[in-house]
Amino acid sequence: MEKRISRLEEKMEELLNAVRIIGDAGNRRERNVLQYAVNRRQFDHMVDFVCRKHEAVDKRILKLENRLEKTS
Numbered sequence: 001m002e003k004r005i006s007r008l009e010e011k012m013e014e015l016l017n018a019v020r021i022i023g024d025a026g027n028r029r030e031r032n033v034l035q036y037a038v039n040r041r042q043f044d045h046m047v048d049f050v051c052r053k054h055e056a057v058d059k060r061i062l063k064l065e066n067r068l069e070k071t072s
Contacts, residue, residue, distance in 0.1 A: 018038045033049055 015038070018034070030049075030053070037049065
């Protein structure tokens with residue numbers, strides 16, 4: 001019983017985080033993808049999407065930093 005309660009609490013926390021992430025999503029496409037994932041309870045998909053987005057941003061930042069170093 002305790003395991004089940006713990007799992008339910010974990011799912012509730014995931015759902016709350018999902019709502020926060022959707023609220024922070026920048027554009028309509030991102031919100032739609034995240035909302036679909038939550039509706040389907042595909043938390044793994046949602047986390048992967050957000051991680052890929054952040055990785056892409058990190059890569060762009062590194063590229064810009066490298067360009068800046070080269071011009072300096």
